[in-house]
Amino acid sequence: MRQNALTVIELCAGVGGQALGLEQAGFCVTAVVDADADTCRTLSTNRPEWHPICDDLRRMEPVEHPSLDHADVLSCGLPRSPYSEAGKQLGDADSRDALQATLDMASWVRPRALLLENIPTFLRAPKFEKQRRAVRDAAEDLGYEVVSTVLDATDFGVPQRRKHAFLVAMRPEDLSRFSWPLPTSTRCPTLGETLRASMAARGWPEADKWAADASEPAPLIMGGATGRGGADLGATRAKKLWARQGVYGGSIGDAVPDRDFRLDRTGALRDGLPRLTVDQVSLLQSMPEDWRIYGKKTSAYRQVSQATPPPVARAVGLRIAAALRESDSPGIRRDL
Template identity: 50%
Template sequence: MGGRFISLEIGAGVGGQALGLERAGFDPMVVIDNDPHACRTLRANRPGWNVLEMDFKDFVGADHRIRTVDLLSGGVPSTPYSIAGKQEGTQDKRDLLTAAVYLAIELQPRAILLETTPSLLSPKFVQVREEVEAELKHLDYSWEWNVLDAQYFGVPQTRRSCLLVAMRPDDFTRFAWPSPTHQAGATVGEVLRDSMADRGWPFADAWASLANRAAPTIVGGSKIHGGADLGPTRTKQLWMALAVNAHSLGNDVPDDDFVLDPELGRDGVPKLTVEQVMRLQGLPNDWIVTGRKTARYKQVAQAFPPPLAEAVGRRIAAALSRGPR
């Protein structure tokens, strides 16, 4: 096993990707996000990290005095590449994909890892991918896009991520995508049963038997729309099938006065707390998420699950260290 590597992360959010990469052997030189709550979260958990609260686009081209890093990593907002609604791709003011490519031109890191929505791989955005690939080719990188589902890497949630990995050709020949470590995610009931019983709720076992599938994709992290609920109507219906009231987040788990009765609809099933959603995202129990409930939930909902980030990061580290890791 070789030494550790240096990374630079953009769009870090609650820190899920950075945490997974840290476990895989990458220490960030700089971590960037424009959300003050996210930056406070990052500083609370890793006081030693250099966290910059700024628009990443303002970082590109600035005199940041960083020559290069081993890995440029980050999460790219999914909204510009969503299939639903109006999308503007690289013309969307929320797009960071183009800026990430510009930073790669500046730093020319040994490796690049970017995560976004699988919709980016749809035919609608073929021109966007071609533009990115043209720049990567010009910089003499080899690359590959892939979609991985976090539930096959120990995360109790159906969560598909589009990943772009790029490296120098010699390093890329040693890169291989991680193989699934789990057949499927644990069920919501298995993961959250103990926490549901924390205040003596007598129906915890009965509830866990109803919450008998992996969680649907955690959504609701938009900085512009939405509040502390688990997403749009269709998503709420999926949660109701798991005996969860997804119309809002709970301040605490049920006490012994709350009666489980799914026939009453959302009033007869429990809400999830932010801490429980963190578990479904694969975030550790001791990870501190700052802000009030809605701000905390939005950070958590946008997270790249650390177990998946770690799995991919270990394969990148192995390629860069020219041997197994």
Template identity: 45%
Template sequence: MAEPLRVIEICAGAGGQALGLEKAGFEHELAVELDENAVNTLRHNRPQWKVVQGDVADPDVWDPADYAPAPGRAPIDLLAGGVPCPPFTVAGKQLGATDERDLFAWTVEQVKTVQPRALLLENVRGLSMPRFAGYRQHVLDRLAEFGYAAEWRLLHAADFGVPQLRPRFVLVAMRPDDFARFHWPEERPGEAPTVGEVLFPLIAANGWREAEEWAKKANDIAPTIVGGSKKHGGADLGPTRAKRAWAELGVDALGVANEAPGPDDVFPVGPKLTCAMVARIQGWDGDEFQWTFTGRKTSNYRQIGNAFPPPVAKALGLAIAAALNGTAARRESDPVIEHDPIYRALRDGGGFMTAAQIVRKAKLHLDAPELDRRISLLSRDFEILKEERRSGLAYKLGAFRAFTGQVDHKRHDYFRVRETLSKIS
């Protein structure tokens, strides 16, 4: 019988990805999480796991070198995580590499130390946008330097049977021989159950007389569940646009209920959902994906809302395991590599380049304003050096602005000025 595949999971949250990976055959060597409530949930459900609380980038919390291959110690099979989303979310400022919460680049750098057989990172759809083309290319460049092939893919939870939209941008990397057998999990568009179908047993649990009619109205998948930030108020089901979508399904999104509606309850819009209902929409169910959330209601909701849906994590875990175990067929094509031509031109150019040289090397037809806009986007994640010449400005690609472990990075000040770690989200 094959040995279980070993995984280190960082920014583990309350266990959505962890549970899915476990169901795919992975055994947790370590789980690291900042939030105390989520840590308590992990320890409650899996007391046998080594769960460590703290800033994942703090060497006093864990040392990646302790998990590197060594005589008598095989490499970790998978380094996985759902690093913070705010640096990339469309609803935020999309600060990317300059956001103190950004841990994506830092995690990629740990691949050099840990040398896992595979890497799995997931984040919000915003990371897939043109704004971050240079950032994504830098990640691929670094992984290639470490000897890994990698590919990005936008996945939708609804295509894996989860009754909500929830698009997630996923990065998978492996050694080339293993990646040659990696196939993205098969998607099943249109097969996800509706909110009404999934929640009917829970919404009717206290005998609500309108439950059947409500379930008929809730005849679509849900908008994306959001956990929200600790810097804002209590739990609710999302911003204004999401609240309108919930209202069309007969759900009051202005808060979370303590229990299912009673027999004669009447609502202007519809009932509020309980945490158990929200968990069901996230893919936790009473059969395969059983899980208990500890703490108070608002904490429960945030743990659930910020999670990676377990069925999606399981599908990815199975695909990665099949590649690592050599049971999948070889791919017929190389990884799809998206290049940002402006970034690539500056990267490969080495020294200063004029606008005309950049456009020519990038093989693009851009006017001056558009080139300036593209370079301005790059300058949000990279230092762009400028030099005045007779023919106009010349540009040179400088340092990556993201936190990758620098001892003098402003991220450290960000943590120090917080009274407690629990205020960071």
């Protein structure tokens, strides 16, 4: 552990996007927790020093894991499916259990800050007021106050139209020094700019033309959630958005186009548009190019499609770290 580094425990860690962003913000990740075996292998391979714990958050006993004893920040990207527009299909218990387990862990760890991330409907939809109240009540029991916001990933250089809801809970004296990050990117890369090199990797002669036409940030990466079928880019409306950008969204590809692939935007041929590979989806999530994702295609896609892009988590992490460090040193501002 780096001397004087702030520490963080990440729950429901997934592919590691949020933990990686917090690491980039200067935090020392002391434990990551996830129940999925492929995900745990991904985390163990890329960051063994994060001490991955492969266990179900809803059933685990923190006393059995010394690395869960304490951290400055407890962070969790809650499962998204229960808070989607179709979340009612999963039932209220699914969302309550994961959220309540996180709040119970906060009572155990008693961090200086609690960071929760999810999709915007978690903050906005009236049907989730019960869950939001649970967060506020748990925070009050710990002596915290809660603030929340929605951040747009494109404001932080992520080449994808993706919004993230964040809640931060701290003691009032720390929260008074906290503010949400401002946009850090004046121009967001386009889908074509981000994937041009990978699309051309097998000699596809139309890669440059495809990239020039894919002249906006990518649509929202979605789909792949546990219990919701195979790896694709979402429902019918989402697939139409991808098609406008020159991508077939009905499935995830095994490889990028080769030199014999012919682009056809007429819609007459199902195979006239390239499919994204898991590695390309990872690039659109701003994960490092050398980040290895384990599991078969559906499992690998689920890990990366549900991730918080590291640049967004880094921006939030920098503001949390600044607030905590300024609180440690009254009158001295330490810009990270």
